Amino acid sequence: MMYVSxxxxxxxxxVLFDTFGSVVDWRSxxxxxxxxxxxxxxxxxxAAGFADAWRAKYEPSMEPIRNGxxxxxxxxxxxxxxxxxxxxxxxxxxxxxxxRDLADLxxxxxxxxxxxxxxxxLIELGKHVIVGPLSNANLALLLRMALRAKLPWTVIVGSxxxxxxxxxxxxxxxxxxILRLDPGEVMLAAAHNRDLTFAQRAGLGTxxxxxxxxxxxxxxxxxxAEGDWDLVCVSILDLGSRFADA
Amino acid sequence: MMYVSxxxxxxxxxVLFDTFGSVVDWRSxxxxxxxxxxxxxxxxxxAAGFADAWRAKYEPSMEPIRNGxxxxxxxxxxxxxxxxxxxxxxxxxxxxxxxRDLADLxxxxxxxxxxxxxxxxLIELGKHVIVGPLSNANLALLLRMALRAKLPWTVIVGSxxxxxxxxxxxxxxxxxxILRLDPGEVMLAAAHNRDLTFAQRAGLGTxxxxxxxxxxxxxxxxxxAEGDWDLVCVSILDLGSRFADA
Numbered sequence: 481m482m483y484v485s486x487x488x489x490x491x492x493x494x495v496l497f498d499t500f501g502s503v504v505d506w507r508s509x510x511x512x513x514x515x516x517x518x519x520x521x522x523x524x525x526x527a528a529g530f531a532d533a534w535r536a537k538y539e540p541s542m543e544p545i546r547n548g549x550x551x552x553x554x555x556x557x558x559x560x561x562x563x564x565x566x567x568x569x570x571x572x573x574x575x576x577x578x579x580r581d582l583a584d585l586x587x588x589x590x591x592x593x594x595x596x597x598x599x600x601x602l603i604e605l606g607k608h609v610i611v612g613p614l615s616n617a618n619l620a621l622l623l624r625m626a627l628r629a630k631l632p633w634t635v636i637v638g639s640x641x642x643x644x645x646x647x648x649x650x651x652x653x654x655x656x657x658i659l660r661l662d663p664g665e666v667m668l669a670a671a672h673n674r675d676l677t678f679a680q681r682a683g684l685g686t687x688x689x690x691x692x693x694x695x696x697x698x699x700x701x702x703x704x705a706e707g708d709w710d711l712v713c714v715s716i717l718d719l720g721s722r723f724a725d726a
Numbered sequence: 727m728m729y730v731s732x733x734x735x736x737x738x739x740x741v742l743f744d745t746f747g748s749v750v751d752w753r754s755x756x757x758x759x760x761x762x763x764x765x766x767x768x769x770x771x772x773a774a775g776f777a778d779a780w781r782a783k784y785e786p787s788m789e790p791i792r793n794g795x796x797x798x799x800x801x802x803x804x805x806x807x808x809x810x811x812x813x814x815x816x817x818x819x820x821x822x823x824x825x826r827d828l829a830d831l832x833x834x835x836x837x838x839x840x841x842x843x844x845x846x847x848l849i850e851l852g853k854h855v856i857v858g859p860l861s862n863a864n865l866a867l868l869l870r871m872a873l874r875a876k877l878p879w880t881v882i883v884g885s886x887x888x889x890x891x892x893x894x895x896x897x898x899x900x901x902x903x904i905l906r907l908d909p910g911e912v913m914l915a916a917a918h919n920r921d922l923t924f925a926q927r928a929g930l931g932t933x934x935x936x937x938x939x940x941x942x943x944x945x946x947x948x949x950x951a952e953g954d955w956d957l958v959c960v961s962i963l964d965l966g967s968r969f970a971d972a
Contacts, residue, residue, distance in 0.1 A: 556906070610869070620906030623856070623881050635869050640904060641887040658886060660802070660866030 483608070483726035485685035485710050488664030492685050495605055495719070496614035496655065498646075498670035499622065501694040503602075503613070503716070504592035504629065507531055513588035521577065525570065528696070533569055537562035542616065542645040552643045554618035560586045589617070590624040594631060595691065601716025602632050608723040610634045614655055614668055614679075616645050635659075647678030656684070669719060673706040680707065687711040687719055729854070729972035731931035731956050734910030738931050741851055741965070742860035742901065744892075744916035745868065747940045749848075749859070749962070750838035750875065753777055759834035767823070771816065774942070779815055783808035788862065788891040798889045800864035806832045835863070836870040840877060841937065847962025848878050854969040856880045860901055860914055860925075862891050881905075893924030902930070915965060919952040926953065933957040933965055 482491045500506045510531040518525035541558040544550035563586055564574040574582060605611045612635045613622050619638030626633055637658055644650035656663040663683035670676050671691035680686050686709040692699060705712040713719040728737045746752045753774065760780075761773035787804040790796035809832055810820040820828060851857050858881045859868050865884030872879055883904055890896035902909040913931035916922050917940060922932045932955040938945060951958040959965040 610873075619881070619883065619887070619904055623905070627856075627880070634873070635865070636881055637865065637887075638904075641865070641883075658865055658884075659869070 483723050485664065485667060487680065487708070487710050488683065488685050490662060490664035490685075492609060492667045492723075493661055493665040494610035494612065494659055495667045495669055495687070495723070496612050497602075497716075498668065498672060498675050499613045499615035499617060499625075500589075500592075501691055502669065502671040502689060503598045503631065504594050504625065505694070506535065506589065506592050507694065507696060509592035510534065510588045513585060513591060517581070517585045521581075523572065530566060530570060532695075532698070534559075534562055534566045537565055538616075546645050546648050552640075554620075554638075554640045555589075555616055556586065556618055556621055559589055587624070590621045591628060592625060594629050595716075597715035597717040599630065599632065601718070601720040604717065604720030605723055606632055606634055608726075610659070612636055613638075614646070614652070615639065616651075646675060649678070649682045652679050652682035652684055667710065669713075669716070672702055676709055677707055680709075685710045687713060689713050689716060689719060729969050731910065731913060733926065733954070733956050734929065734931050736908060736910035736931075738855060738913045738969075739907055739911040740856035740858065740905055741913045741915055741933070741969070742858050743848075743962075744914065744918060744921050745859045745861035745863060745871070746835075746838070747937055748915065748917040748935060749844045749877065750840050750871065751940070752781065752835065752838050753940065753942060755838035756780065756834045759831060759837060763827070763831045767827075769818065776812060776816060778941075778944075780805075780808055780812045783811055784862075792891050792894050798886075800866075800884075800886045801835075801862055802832065802864055802867055805835055833870070836867045837874060838871060840875050841962075843961035843963040845876065845878065847964070847966040850963065850966030851969055852878055852880055854966075854972075856905070858882055859884075860892070860898070861885065862897075892921060895924070895928045898925050898928035898930055913956065915959075915962070918948055922955055923953055926955075931956045933959060935959050935962060935965060 484491050497503050511527040514530045515527035541562050545552055567574045602611050612633045616639050618640040619636055622636050622638050641658055642651055642654035644654055653663055656666045667685035667687055668679035669687040671689050676686045688705040688709045692703050711722055730737050743749050756777040757773040760776045764771035787808050791798055813820045848857050858879045862885050864886040865882055868882050868884050887904055888897055888900035890900055899909055902912045909929035913933055914925035915933040917935050917937035926932050934951040934955045938949050957968055
């Protein structure tokens, strides 16, 4: 009833998940709320295109914080800044909307539905190990997402506690430190090979779960495992069963 | 089905608990593990006296961090430093014990039993609001305590996320900020009037639950509410019923 990571040589005591894309379907959820916002304000908008444009600003917006040229701010704030920029890209002026409406649209990132195997898989895994997110999202966002989607996390530690954004080494190592675990006792489960590459470099165990429809028809990457990961699974439920059988 | 704090005028969305003494019985739990340590090492020790002496160093050890003369370190580390000092007080030399044995004894603070009403009360409260600790303990400690004692917290935010020790204003306000709540939407529930005084000053709602046996026969303070608290309850179960009936 314990799983030893072949790469770290340690018993895995916590399986932590990349969240956006790996546990929840951000693209459909954000597009749904963008469409509702557009209807409410009587604007014509390509909701999925808007969601993609908003998400495209996600990685670049963390970069100044990763490289130390900007102080840490929580993802909520980056999402809001990126929303303003995305509105401008779509020839809309953020100043013309009520701040509360923009805050509510910004909260689209916490109203995301789990992939169909996620909840059952997390429940199974939670019988064997600590289960939580290892996301760039802050606790307030992850908590509301978990309450709405009934994600059965054992514990939620946000990036506002590690004060580091993946894929910096600190993001992975501070998380292990906060949990008082050795990095080798922690496994990252993710649908993104890049995230796993850096987690492995930080000394964590790794599990890949493909989410080939995360980016809908546009998706060309992350269709299969591209590294030497401890586990390659077809779903979180499958990952749970590996721990049940270990 | 919502409770509005008469002092903050806001709907309470999270009830957060002082933990040591208010939710769990630290004195019996620590004394039990001190006794086991003494037996294992064949030392004669007054286990309850040792627990009291160890705990007596708790407040003073946070003071340099509160006043800014020492950088924040997690409570685990303060507990360990205080354990070394307590051993010395009992004419024992920490260097004569294995570091792993001392780390295990230090973890006595996470092997504490809830008061008999705590778990049922937290379950009831959790149907209505976010329920979590607002403790000086760090997340790793609170998580292990929760897993062992099956405390049904909605979310655990440790003092290592607020990076502040009660009763500084930051300890209460950073907690509300991390949860993305207004301080007036958060209620502190505690058995200690002093903690409630500062929480109220920070803008939080307040609930008093007496724990007249926390310090066993020695207890003279905190036998009754000494401030104008929103709620004065006889137990956490009673507090839960107030939210159920609101």
